[in-house]
Amino acid sequence: MSDLVAVVTGASSGIGEATARALAASGYRVALLARRADRIDALAAELGNGSIAIEADVTDRDQLVAAAERVRNELGPAKVLINNAGIMLLGPFSADQREDYRRMIDVNLLGAITATEVFLDQLTAGRGDIVNISSVAGRTARAGNGVYAATKWGLNGWSESLRQELLPGVRVTLIEPGVVATELPTHITHAQTSAAVNDAYSQATVTAADIAEVIVFALSRPRHLAINEILLRPATQV
Template structure:
């Protein structure tokens, strides 16, 4: 019995845990050949062992443009093309502006925003050739900024803006751009926060609600990329029912 993505090739960045891992597994279950990229290669090997289909594990640092280009090239070399790019790699290093370590700002801009832009630029010729799709994993912080999350929100607002401009450029050529904006998801993002007080606050907020699971977002990605070619699901805002902001 054929699956909905048989013959399709997908590259997922930030695939070593959380949303990226769940999305890679979900797309593999739908029949896609999946290239997974992340800095933690050991975790990618474990993911490949769980996937029902063929998975290519790639050592990928999205802040390094050459690493991104190499990952796209390796995907195309292995599978013969590229149909879907899932830009998921990201870090969240929240804290108040006045007390910020600006190196954290730089890391978020380079990972969350520039990293996704590098990946789009490298993948786009292949996506245009196969009338594929770009899935941009943003956040509710890409539409509502909150105190202590200013720099993170700035990167996600940037992802949203870049995605809309990209959509306008490529939709007439058959490439669909999907913006996914999750609310609180049970992932490792909170663990990236260096300040113990703000890390504890983020965990407390997450514990106050029924958070989303990575699989919830993965299911939304599968829905978007398996629609008929004439249907473009351009934006998916997904919050926990209990989340107010």
């Protein structure tokens, strides 16, 4: 069995699912972490190669600790952690959106931080890789995406600090996609924003598989090369 073990959070759809597929095709045994157990169970069965599905919420540290134990016991120490779990609950800033704000901070930022903390001993021992999925919104904010952008700016800053702390033992790569054809906007609760954003995403030309291909490329580079940051936009975006 391969000793290449990857953990993907938010693996039930979108970039997480596509990355899990790409990693499995590259010889990794993949631990699929997500809340939607039915989806990751089906994906693990499809991928084979020793892949396992673990129902886990990145906002629950106890669940992540249990997941890390399962990964170590069933697959061996994780060599790669893909911090992909995230939500994008856009809308104008108001008290009406306060639950959405807290959820985004808990999932997008604290979730990645907690998952990394829990798996860090495995990654350090194996000279591994951490890939944090951020966004173009981590570089520029727009009206209606302030808190979402704040979580991504936070992720970017934390990733840079982490990179400096962990090199040369563990590489840290930040992936910043623009609009990608995924279900990300379908959970927006603000009706007017939801209609506009879903319309824009319905015309997206970049796929989750495109992003996954770039992630696998970055991971495949020799250990003396660390790709710190990759910004990806549709070719039609100026």
